[in-house]
Amino acid sequence: MAKRRFVLIGNGYAGQFNKKAIDAVGGELVACCDIIPERASAYEGAKPYTDWRKAIEEENVDFYVICTPSGLHYEMTTELLRQNKNVIVEKPIVMWPEEMDIIACAERSKGICFPVLQNRYNPYVDYLKKKVLPRMGEVFQVHFAGYWRRDPQYFTGWHADIKMAGSILHLQFLHHLDLICYLFGKVDSAQALSATKKRKIEFADSLVGTFNIGETFGTISCSVLPTIREETCLTILAEKGFVEIGGKTLNEIRKWDAPLPPPDPGIRPDFNRYPGYTGSLALHPEIYQNIVSVLEEGSEPFIPLESALISMDFVFKLLGQV
Numbered sequence: 001m002a003k004r005r006f007v008l009i010g011n012g013y014a015g016q017f018n019k020k021a022i023d024a025v026g027g028e029l030v031a032c033c034d035i036i037p038e039r040a041s042a043y044e045g046a047k048p049y050t051d052w053r054k055a056i057e058e059e060n061v062d063f064y065v066i067c068t069p070s071g072l073h074y075e076m077t078t079e080l081l082r083q084n085k086n087v088i089v090e091k092p093i094v095m096w097p098e099e100m101d102i103i104a105c106a107e108r109s110k111g112i113c114f115p116v117l118q119n120r121y122n123p124y125v126d127y128l129k130k131k132v133l134p135r136m137g138e139v140f141q142v143h144f145a146g147y148w149r150r151d152p153q154y155f156t157g158w159h160a161d162i163k164m165a166g167s168i169l170h171l172q173f174l175h176h177l178d179l180i181c182y183l184f185g186k187v188d189s190a191q192a193l194s195a196t197k198k199r200k201i202e203f204a205d206s207l208v209g210t211f212n213i214g215e216t217f218g219t220i221s222c223s224v225l226p227t228i229r230e231e232t233c234l235t236i237l238a239e240k241g242f243v244e245i246g247g248k249t250l251n252e253i254r255k256w257d258a259p260l261p262p263p264d265p266g267i268r269p270d271f272n273r274y275p276g277y278t279g280s281l282a283l284h285p286e287i288y289q290n291i292v293s294v295l296e297e298g299s300e301p302f303i304p305l306e307s308a309l310i311s312m313d314f315v316f317k318l319l320g321q322v
């Protein structure tokens with residue numbers, strides 16, 4: 001099997017996790033681009049670039065990996081797709097409704113766009129989707145609460161810039177909204193009350209919304225202002241069961257009354273744990289294994305671009321943008 005060649009664009013927090021995933025699949029990082037020169041030259045053997053347009057001229061590359069601030073994803077991804085190149089792009093894939101035309105760009109391209117939404121590999125989510133939900137009958141209600149404290153110092157640099165960050169849904173809660181769509185389908189309608197209560201940012205720091213997916217009704221409550229650090233909770237109320245999963249990344253069973261026993265906590269006890277870090281970023285290697293197998297074996301992408309855009313549509317509906 002040939003060693004796959006990667007170019008990394010944006011070597012900050014997420015960039016480093018993607019680099020670990022490249023290593024995990026035995027890939028070779030041939031170039032690294034960051035506007036901060038020390039970050040561009042962080043990896044031995046990878047050619048440093050500070051201009052992404054120059055970095056993408058690098059030839060014989062299998063995948064270009066975009067880990068820059070979110071507001072740059074669309075421009076970089078569409079440019080690469082226009083050049084028929086394969087792109088791995090961190091969430092969110094797009095920022096605004098007008099960028100949904102990325103799908104047309106991908107359809108015209110010989111390259112493939114692979115969204116990074118690694119929480120779909122959460123083993124509890126997987127068990128729910130494949131085994132439990134099909135046995136739970138009609139789903140009456142779905143409720144999501146996400147409380148991730150983000151202190152004022154977090155909202156400096158690009159995180160405070162609406163063009164780069166979008167909203168707290170793009171920044172903090174997209175994985176969870178994506179899981180709602182992944183488990184239950186495309187949202188038909190959504191609306192929300194939102195406010196900027198405490199943080200000095202151009203978008204809301206607090207949001208409470210409702211939505212429906214067919215006859216399934218749902219609520220959503222998100223804030224970056226809690227006194228506690230990070231807490232999420234997904235509640236499913238169905239004809240034949242009641243399930244609640246919580247924890248930082250939906251990694252703890254809180255209530256389980258379902259036609260099948262709860263998932264064995266030992267199925268992947270470390271799925272969200274790295275040394276010194278707890279969170280779902282530990283699932284990036286799964287994303288990369290699938291992406292490489294698409295090239296090697298012609299497998300289907302586990303997360304097609306269309307399905308990632310379904311969760312962006314949910315965001316746009318909650319924000320009243322569509």
Ligand SMILES: NC(=O)c1ccc[n+]([C@@H]2O[C@H](COP(=O)([O-])OP(=O)(O)OC[C@H]3O[C@@H](n4cnc5c(N)ncnc54)[C@H](O)[C@@H]3O)[C@@H](O)[C@H]2O)c1
Nearest residue numbers: 010011012013014015033034035067068069070090091092
């Ligand atoms: N999948 C996940 O769970 C996850 C987790 C964290 C972040 N992310 C996503 O990853 C992206 C980056 O977030 P982060 O936390 O790593 O931010 P970051 O600020 O730590 O890193 C971004 C990097 O991009 C560089 N950069 C900025 N403009 C650039 C340009 N024009 N060309 C090249 N490099 C440029 C910056 O210098 C920085 O090193 C965001 O879109 C974020 O939503 C995803």
